[in-house]
Amino acid sequence: MRLAIIGKYGQLAQAARAYSEYKNIDLVNFSRNDLPMEKHPCFDALQSFGPTHVLVASAYTLVDKAESEKGLCLALNTFSIGALSSWCIRNNVKLVYPSTDYVFDGSIGEYRFSDKVNPINFYGKSKMLGEVEVARVPNSIIARTSWLYGIGANHFPEKITQAARRNKKLNIVDDQVGSPTYVFDFAQRLVDLMQGDFRGVVHISSRGTASWFDFAYKLLKLKSIDVQLNRISTENLVLAAKRPKRSILLEERWSDLGFGEMPHWKDSLRDLYLQYKH
Numbered sequence: 001m002r003l004a005i006i007g008k009y010g011q012l013a014q015a016a017r018a019y020s021e022y023k024n025i026d027l028v029n030f031s032r033n034d035l036p037m038e039k040h041p042c043f044d045a046l047q048s049f050g051p052t053h054v055l056v057a058s059a060y061t062l063v064d065k066a067e068s069e070k071g072l073c074l075a076l077n078t079f080s081i082g083a084l085s086s087w088c089i090r091n092n093v094k095l096v097y098p099s100t101d102y103v104f105d106g107s108i109g110e111y112r113f114s115d116k117v118n119p120i121n122f123y124g125k126s127k128m129l130g131e132v133e134v135a136r137v138p139n140s141i142i143a144r145t146s147w148l149y150g151i152g153a154n155h156f157p158e159k160i161t162q163a164a165r166r167n168k169k170l171n172i173v174d175d176q177v178g179s180p181t182y183v184f185d186f187a188q189r190l191v192d193l194m195q196g197d198f199r200g201v202v203h204i205s206s207r208g209t210a211s212w213f214d215f216a217y218k219l220l221k222l223k224s225i226d227v228q229l230n231r232i233s234t235e236n237l238v239l240a241a242k243r244p245k246r247s248i249l250l251e252e253r254w255s256d257l258g259f260g261e262m263p264h265w266k267d268s269l270r271d272l273y274l275q276y277k278h
């Protein structure tokens with residue numbers, strides 16, 4: 001396998017690179033400067049590397065801002081993916097596209113890979129349209145995941161840790177439920193999966209479910225940070241984008257695909273916390 005990862009400094013880009021290097025996979029990362037995806041992307045750099053597989057770790061991921069930056073969001077999550085899909089078809093390259101639980105509206109609560117999508121915010125729509133483009137590529141994987149965390153300063157555990165150090169009380173939403181997924185768990189499963197013959201849509205999230213409150217509570221307990229946590233409902237927040245109330249990604253085929261279950265989110269969070277301590 002010769003792997004091109006589009007994206008270099010994002011969470012998934014870094015985690016996928018680290019795991020691929022561990023597996024001795026021949027790879028290159030393209031940052032947004034190497035391969036800008038927002039305007040008529042040019043794939044000359046990809047062409048000269050000659051990948052067998054492309055992982056699109058680049059995306060517009062600002063869920064609320066997407067409501068007012070629709071053009072940029074579509075350019076990154078849909079139009080560039082359309083151009084890349086055509087390039088992959090022409091060059092017979094396997095395309096791997098991460099997607100999101102936000103393609104679902106949250107009304108059913110638990111979703112199989114084949115369930116009907118119905119996004120309720122613009123980010124989710126742009127990712128759904130990206131999925132449609134990728135589905136044109138015969139050799140492709142659409143891998144939906146949820147609530148990614150683990151690298152950098154912008155993920156939920158890091159933001160909560162910083163907020164808890166600045167405040168005595170925190171109000172955390174308790175009526176949105178999902179599966180927090182450690183980005184290294186996602187990257188590892190994704191890279192292992194793309195090395196095999198699997199094609200199509202798959203759900204790759206940690207086991208177990210949590211509200212944002214549960215997630216914050218467990219994190220702060222692990223880190224022994226003492227702060228008063230209050231449960232609030234989504235209605236108490238003024239956010240530009242709607243969120244699904246409950247979007248659990250089910251995947252019942254792991255043993256058929258030759259894999260074990262995904263780790264439980266609480267175990268991965270604990271492992272990450274232990275890592276921080278050393």
Ligand SMILES: NC(=O)c1ccc[n+]([C@@H]2O[C@H](COP(=O)([O-])OP(=O)(O)OC[C@H]3O[C@@H](n4cnc5c(N)ncnc54)[C@H](OP(=O)(O)O)[C@@H]3O)[C@@H](O)[C@H]2O)c1
Nearest residue numbers: 007008009010011012031032036037058059061100145148
């Ligand atoms: N974060 C979540 O909670 C979550 C949940 C479900 C699904 N997902 C999906 O998982 C994937 C990875 O998310 P993430 O959390 O790793 O995202 P992230 O940390 O926000 O990283 C975004 C990536 O996009 C790249 N990028 C941004 N603008 C670009 C441009 N104009 N041209 C080229 N590249 C550009 C960045 O490039 P540089 O490397 O140059 O900075 C970076 O690598 C995305 O497809 C996302 O939709 C994320």
